[in-house]
Amino acid sequence: MGLRRHILRVLPFAGALAFLGFAASAQAETTLNICYINHPVQVANVAILEKWAAKQGIKLNKTVASYAVYLPKTTQMLTSGASDQCDIIWNNDDWGQDLAPYLEPLDDVPDALNVEKGQLEPFHNADGKTTAVSMTTTAGILFYRTDLIPEAELPKTWDDLVKISQKLQSEKKVKWGYVGGMSYTNTFFSFWWTLWNNGCDIYAPAYERDNNKLAAEGWKPMIDSACQLQTAEFWWDALNDKKISPPGMTTYSRDEANAIFQAGDAAFTVADTTFLGTFNNPDKSSVAGKVGIASFPVGPMNKGVRTWIDVWGWSIPKTIPDDRKAAAKKLLGAMLGDADGQIEQWNQTGGPPPNTKVWPTLEKNDAGWRKLYGILFTADHVHDAYYFRSWATVHKMYSDTLIRAMKGSRQDIAQTLKASVDMIHNGATAN
Template structure:
């Protein structure tokens, strides 16, 4: 069995006619160096780089620090990005921003934080989605003490409910940046043409959607999310307004008569009066149908409204109406939650500089600017300030303020293992949209959800 070495040697014999001493040695040397280099390369690939901290100046103590900040694709992130130069100039900190679509963001953060990354400094996260898991895993820094120190920044100015969502076991794990509630979007022109009043109850919504639904003209009565997991949060307001909830005292309650009625209503609206394909729709797809002028009603989060009123994105930007979530048998009970918060990676090497960044991004001035850019925030002083409302459409501001009164502080099951829980309680939505037996689907969902609840006790 000839080995590589003899093969190389032989090839030289063939080329040169006889074995030449120098090339043989030279070749062997090259081959050895190469093989050692590759070995080293493999081993070295497993190491990590470390950044060298810059010397501190007095007025700009963090000048020269580089922060790696991981954000979602969200209007808030776009708006704060535009403000970054101001922060960088003021502090000398360089902010490197990365954006991901929300599901990819969760995966990205989870994978990096699991590997104990020190390079992520600040991140956007969804307290109700991954907050419990992240905090339990020790990935988020406890901000309780430092948040109390800066009186000018003022933690007490934040809405109590909003702080509640980012607090776990009396520890603050993030600072709220975007809050949201479910509202009813409607097309003013279509309601006027058909002489319909803005629906105040879910029954009126069903009737109105039925009346305007005309698939032959590519106009559908209603559109909303129907995709398994994304639909769960928008179903929640239907559930609360019908008098139900996902769970009560550790017992799953998604097969109660109230819950089944909620599933049925949400499914019927889409099955009877919705466009084809809602089963595959998350918010971008559902909003696209409305943007194209193909739907009369849409129920979704109020924080996404600029997608419909921006003339660059929407063909119906001047015809969008806003109304509080229609009442069910238990009244109008939309969720009112902190959808996005900023957190500090517990393993970040730039703890203080990152905290400066978070404080800046959630300062009164920035929250006012963010809110003026259309991102409902969590600071009460901003909500009470006419300046903070001035860029919202008047009807929108009134709707949001009204929705804040009747609030439920969660929009999804309150569990650590949120992924399977959402997939479980979302099942009956898809059954209802397909016109399948909702009761049977709800029973299955309830059993599966109960198993998840039991596991976390």
């Protein structure tokens, strides 16, 4: 669940490579370069790959980039046809379709297709082949302080969330009731989880991701709908009236929000399950051992909980030499076949194992897994992205609109939302 792309000016390719250190190493042995970001679940999965690389006689060079520069540099690398920079790259459902034409089909990697149904479509190429194998499932979940909120009293609705938050704040047990990322690319942890749990979405029909069906409906924006207005008003109130969230939260990324939660200053947050290990790590969190997971509270216009569930994966550029492709596929296959390594990844991070064949073992032996599975995988789902080329632009338009609404007066929210209808419509039809 996810990290999302920025719309950034792409630096000259040579400079990008120098900055990231994407340099091929001239080695007699088989050498593979893996490029990713410093995220807990990616680090954990790379550790599995390193273990198997050693067994397979592969030298694995690791290039870690910041999220802000990762996508533009990777995109330029792929579109330029460069073949010596990255043999294995992190891939995300947000941009999977954009990169698919430049990536090797991976259906022939053992266990590559053992994922939850519907999770690999964002990575399909024109032939319907997947261009990614999973490293984990990303999904947002409600985190809460188990020392402050009994499980039986967890919020079921937005109103519950507000009341519990205000009570804990009035008792001086926390500074804030809820904290979550709200800035562009962190929209999931505030605006979107509530949007999806209020019967709403960016385009109608809600929760549809088939471009043909969305086109048949005229790419109709829902940003001026009643469910969107209600969602925006909820957050305006949370920031400005009920004051359960920091007034500066409109600028927060997940990092700022996570830090506040880990410091013990908030009762609730929403983040990807892959941060469960960090939240409960005593070296990184003052609330370690006091963090639980729960279903999303629902809005007035929704009847049931809806979660977002998507794959983060590894991909292989088409243009690398065949011997490196074969070595990279063998390495990814070994990771997918390593049940013990995947269970350790789950234990360390809260990131579900990439191979669903491993899940029954956790179901049998791990109460924490059973709880997470019951929250995430038995609820209704939504993909967190749309799959057209200008989606990132639309995401930015949406985020900017909602931030403007938060900073203006409450009575102006409806007009602020309505003013973006044509822009969001045109953002989809421009493809």
